Structures are given as C-alpha cells and as structure tokens.
Amino acid sequence: MRVVSNSSPLIALEQIQQLDLLQSLFTEILIPDQVAAETVASVQPRSWIRQQSLSLPLLPATQRPTLGPGEREAICLAVEVQAEAILLDDDPARKLAIQLGLPVIGTAGVLILAKERELIVAVRPCLDALIENRFFLARTVYELILKRVGEM
Numbered sequence: 001m002r003v004v005s006n007s008s009p010l011i012a013l014e015q016i017q018q019l020d021l022l023q024s025l026f027t028e029i030l031i032p033d034q035v036a037a038e039t040v041a042s043v044q045p046r047s048w049i050r051q052q053s054l055s056l057p058l059l060p061a062t063q064r065p066t067l068g069p070g071e072r073e074a075i076c077l078a079v080e081v082q083a084e085a086i087l088l089d090d091d092p093a094r095k096l097a098i099q100l101g102l103p104v105i106g107t108a109g110v111l112i113l114a115k116e117r118e119l120i121v122a123v124r125p126c127l128d129a130l131i132e133n134r135f136f137l138a139r140t141v142y143e144l145i146l147k148r149v150g151e152m
Helices: 007-015 021-025 033-039 069-081 091-099 107-116 124-132 139-148
Strands: 002-005 028-031 049-051 085-087
Touching (some): 007 021, 007 107, 069 085, 069 091, 107 124, 107 139
8 A cells, every 4th residue: 555644643653663553554655855854853764664756846735824845745745646545644734635535544543543453452552652742632532533442
C-alpha cells in the first residue's frame, strides 16, 4: 500500500516509539521534501520512508493559509502518485484531502489499525503517551477511539 505522510504523524509516532508500526501496516511511506525537512531533527531515518520530490506544481487548492508547507506538499504528492492513503492530523488538511478524494488516516487511526491487526495490545497507553508529548486530542475523540477499540 502506497501511503504519503505529513510530518505530524511521523513525529508523534516516533515520540512514543511506535513509528515502526507504519512499516508493518503499509509497504512504503512517501514523504515530500518539505516533510523531510520538517522531520529531520526528530525522526530517525528508516529505509521504508522514502523522500520523493514533487514533479508537478502545487495544486491551487492547497494555497490556503490554514495549511502548512508540509501539508501542502504531502497532499500534492498523494494526488500526484495516486496514493492509497495520506497520513494527516490537522483538520483543515484532512478536510481538503478528503475533498480531493484521498483516504485520510490520522495518528490515532494508525493506532486503531495496529490494534485491529494485533500489532499492539492496547491503544490507550499510546494515546496517553501522545497526549503527554503535547499531541492535541479532544477528550470526546479520545473516548470515541477507546470505545471503538473496546478499551472504555
């Protein structure tokens, strides 16, 4: 499965020592140049995370002040390579990606998939670790996730 990632899921999963879940869930993670630059200080290189430059100009739809440079490039790369999914956390980027027909998975979604595939035993400790590392997760979303995975 070809997946494009923005910075935040990579950084968040690295902070809680769960980045390698991505390799177990997806064949390859592609990141655009801007995401590589944003993650260089906080994400250890992995052979299955491959940097790929955009070959087309940024899509006009991504020229919004609510999107960061990494989000812009990640969305454009996902469209360009016809990715099966894009890893995004911020709501404005997620909404645009969905409008462009891209399946979106957030950091919490990665953890849900990992539990469903029995790669982790529980999601709650991972969510708690994310929150301890200043990852924003609304209390209602936290509770919905735990209900979904049977940890409530």
